[in-house]
Amino acid sequence: MRLIIFVASLVLVSGAFAQIPPEEITMETMPEHGTNWFIIKSGNGARIFSAETGEMFGTISLSSRTPAVAPYLPRGEFYAAESYYSRGVHGDRTDLVAIYDYANLNPVAEIEIPNHMARLGVRNHLGLLGNGRHLAVLNMNPGYSVSIVDVIDREFVYEMSTPGCAIILPVAENDFLLICGDGTLQLSQLDISGFEENRVRSEVFFNVQEDAVFDRTARTADGWLLITHAGVIFEVSTDDDEINISEGWSIVGEDEAGWRPGGFEFLDVHRANGLLYVAMHEGPVDTHHDPGDEIWVIDLASQRRVHRLELEDPADHLTVTQETSPKLIVGTSSGDTEIFDAVTFRHERTIDAPGASMYEDF
């Protein structure tokens, strides 16, 4: 009797499934790139979002020690420096540059580099040069050097020693600047194969003990913007082998003593509008990693502040998208990602992205 009931129920169940077509699991591919997309980097990957809708599109899995990821849309690729151990946290170490494709966000090539990579979450420890061919990766062992990788031919070119200088700031087609501890900039110019052809040092323009230039920077229309712990701005650019450094000027007014820039990746520039967005807080000297209670918006041409955006939750990181209707993306101390209209400063949405440590316009 029990056997009959069991067989009957099997027939009934299979009949029930037969009435609707069974679903099959498939895999998405990345949609066409959209307006105001950006990357949220965390400890184990880079997630791609739209600042317009808050929608997430996919993830690039990265090593926990990856400094940053460099997207390059013309080839539909992303470049990341990575560091792995064969047994998780011990065993043989392998440092490499991984190349990820746009469609699936999967690794399609990897190039081993010397195991000297500076394994810190600093955006400018990685720089794709203007020609889109050479990727510069900062090393620290503990002296500084830079590994040059040809991402088109998929090969390691060489490791160049850069004593006392770090922070990779790509300029021109095949050159990059470095910030040096003696208060200067170093310009390295590469030849067509990626080997250093010329090296130039600037005059001393800051004092690292009295008021150091931050190791966080922002790209401008023709170079880079540097800011000191006290809020003095220098704009730097190059003309062939000449390094041009503007006169320093402070974003902190005489009646605003105590306000300082700070956080981690805490500043960015909208290049077409010439606007600087920088997280600011009130505090004594050496509070340069404190999050910003406000974001100051500075017009670089007139050197005037045009807005103070007060935040309920202070900001550790920010970026601004480069579209004509840009979005200001703010990472707060409590871990939220807040999206503002970068022109009206109206808050638009909060994105849930745990562990966000850096943003990259994309």
Added chain:
Amino acid sequence: MNTNRIMDRGWYWVDEQARRTTLALARRLSRRNFLSRLGLLLTGAAALPLLPVARAFAQETTLREVGDPQSCEYWRYCALSGQLCSCCGGSHRTCPPGAEPSPITWVGTCRNPLDEREYLISYNDCCGKAACGRCGCHNTEGDKPVYFNSNSSTVLWCFGVEHTSYHCTVALVLGESNQ
């Protein structure tokens, strides 16, 4: 002219003394003895550059101090950025079991509230295990950007060890900052 002659005689006297001393030593000491002493000298010279590093670990402090080494407010941690080894099975001066101390460090200057003196503090990372994850601490007194790495708390200092993954950080007193 006389001066030159006097100097010549002086040099001759030095040469003669050196010759006699060498001969006397050669008669008294074997060749193996000489080689062993030479080896000792060379080994000592090779160890010289390591001395400041080795001293950091060898020091027995008799410093008078107060505070909780498991708290980020502990005075030695004024420029420490990392996770406190004192919360991870070690102490403020020792690495947890199996975590290898890095001999290369960054150095800060902190004021001891008990004697109001400033001390050089060596922040050594303990390495070769997964990050401890407890008692995170990020103090930035005297901290400099990463391009000035000897005074940068942001840098991971697991260098000169077998496995370079970061586990936690200790804070050793090297001495008074004005010494």
